[in-house]
Amino acid sequence: MKEIESLKTNIIDNIDSQCKELFQLSHRIHDNPELGFEERKAASWLSEYLQNKGFQIETGIAGLATAFMATYGQGTPKVAVIAEYDALPKLGHACGHNIIATSSVGAGIAAKAAVDAFGGSIIVIGTPAEEIFGGKIDMVKAAVFDDMDIAMMVHPSTVNAATILALALNNLEVEFIGKPAHAAAHPYKGINALEAMILSFNNINSLRQHIKEDSRIHGIITDGGEAPNIIPSHSAGLFIIRSMDNVYLEELKDKVLNCFKGAAAATGATLKYRWEEKMYASMKNNMIMAGLFEKNMKSLGRIMEDLTPSYVIGSTDMGNVSQIVPSIHATVAIAPPNVTVHTSDFSAAAISEAGNKGLADAAKSMAMTIVDILGYPEILENIKKEFHSS
Ligand SMILES: [Zn+2]
Ligand SMILES: [Zn+2]
Numbered sequence: 001m002k003e004i005e006s007l008k009t010n011i012i013d014n015i016d017s018q019c020k021e022l023f024q025l026s027h028r029i030h031d032n033p034e035l036g037f038e039e040r041k042a043a044s045w046l047s048e049y050l051q052n053k054g055f056q057i058e059t060g061i062a063g064l065a066t067a068f069m070a071t072y073g074q075g076t077p078k079v080a081v082i083a084e085y086d087a088l089p090k091l092g093h094a095c096g097h098n099i100i101a102t103s104s105v106g107a108g109i110a111a112k113a114a115v116d117a118f119g120g121s122i123i124v125i126g127t128p129a130e131e132i133f134g135g136k137i138d139m140v141k142a143a144v145f146d147d148m149d150i151a152m153m154v155h156p157s158t159v160n161a162a163t164i165l166a167l168a169l170n171n172l173e174v175e176f177i178g179k180p181a182h183a184a185a186h187p188y189k190g191i192n193a194l195e196a197m198i199l200s201f202n203n204i205n206s207l208r209q210h211i212k213e214d215s216r217i218h219g220i221i222t223d224g225g226e227a228p229n230i231i232p233s234h235s236a237g238l239f240i241i242r243s244m245d246n247v248y249l250e251e252l253k254d255k256v257l258n259c260f261k262g263a264a265a266a267t268g269a270t271l272k273y274r275w276e277e278k279m280y281a282s283m284k285n286n287m288i289m290a291g292l293f294e295k296n297m298k299s300l301g302r303i304m305e306d307l308t309p310s311y312v313i314g315s316t317d318m319g320n321v322s323q324i325v326p327s328i329h330a331t332v333a334i335a336p337p338n339v340t341v342h343t344s345d346f347s348a349a350a351i352s353e354a355g356n357k358g359l360a361d362a363a364k365s366m367a368m369t370i371v372d373i374l375g376y377p378e379i380l381e382n383i384k385k386e387f388h389s390s
Contacts, residue, residue: 033087036129062142073121096156106363136317154362157331171276190231203259
């Protein structure tokens with residue numbers, strides 16, 4: 001359709017003309033890193049910018065002070081563009097969320113043209129605390145995404161990809177209570193809580209051979225005793241259990257728990273444990289949306305990874321959104337492959353020229369994908385069919 005092509009040209013021009021402001025906003029957020037649920041500056045700068053471009057702003061979404069929704073247009077289809085803007089302790093914006101935030105804001109503003117042409121609405125949703133608290137999990141629970149038709153975001157990376165493999169996860173806190181005793185004089189009077197913890201690791205390592213390949217179990221010991229001449233009466237650890245399959249994760253959690261229970265029985269220590277209430281879900285990539293996004297990224301000259309993701313990137317709370325709304329969590333390359341996220345090199349990349357280029361290309365590709373979806377109602381129908389059939 002000719003209209004689609006001219007709208008896409010219009011979008012590219014719109015992002016190019018906004019570039020200077022978007023880069024400034026991105027760098028400003030980068031210069032003022034704020035931890036999860038404390039992103040007051042970022043949330044207000046982003047919503048102010050959107051408000052100046054004609055969006056209606058609501059703040060304090062889902063009871064979260066730094067979550068916001070910025071809406072343009074009315075009615076359906078409702079397109080959610082997701083902005084993350086939290087930083088990491090000590091490392092600042094080493095995950096490049098300044099780019100996620102500003103590319104989504106830029107995309108939302110450029111895609112206004114698609115709403116004007118075809119109807120529907122664009123909602124830029126500010127989702128706090130991706131790194132530590134999984135803010136989107138709270139927002140999913142509060143039904144924020146329930147009436148959205150699709151959702152999308154782009155994370156900076158070292159590769160250009162329309163899809164990701166992100167695992168479901170649950171955190172586990174474990175404690176063993178033993179009994180202290182002099183380690184040389186009366187060791188038989190003690191119950192060794194540290195041995196229970198070490199045994200648990202060994203049990204988990206025995207289990208590891210027999211779990212599904214895309215699963216992960218990893219942990220640390222946070223308390224291992226007071227002194228080498230005292231039988232440790234207390235030990236503690238933090239563990240993360242992950243899998244691609246949300247259902248298999250439940251099965252795996254039982255198996256891991258048995259590793260701790262077995263260690264408790266063997267040593268006589270008492271086990272206490274607590275599963276974190278919030279669980280990250282795995283990413284359900286909508287392949288039709290991914291295909292459109294890929295085509296639009298290619299039109300900007302980017303070379304894309306295979307559409308079927310082949311390696312795990314970790315976990316993200318966008319997984320929880322993707323389980324209830326057809327979604328993509330794409331990536332855009334802003335650094336060479338030897339740079340890894342959550343490092344100071346990646347933080348530098350997030351405000352580099354390549355970072356700025358990534359921001360602009362991500363915004364353009366998302367906005368062009370919105371044009372495709374709002375412009376062809378049958379595409380949206382197929383996106384939903386795929387979502388419900390997989
Ligand atoms: Zn991160
Ligand atoms: Zn991140």
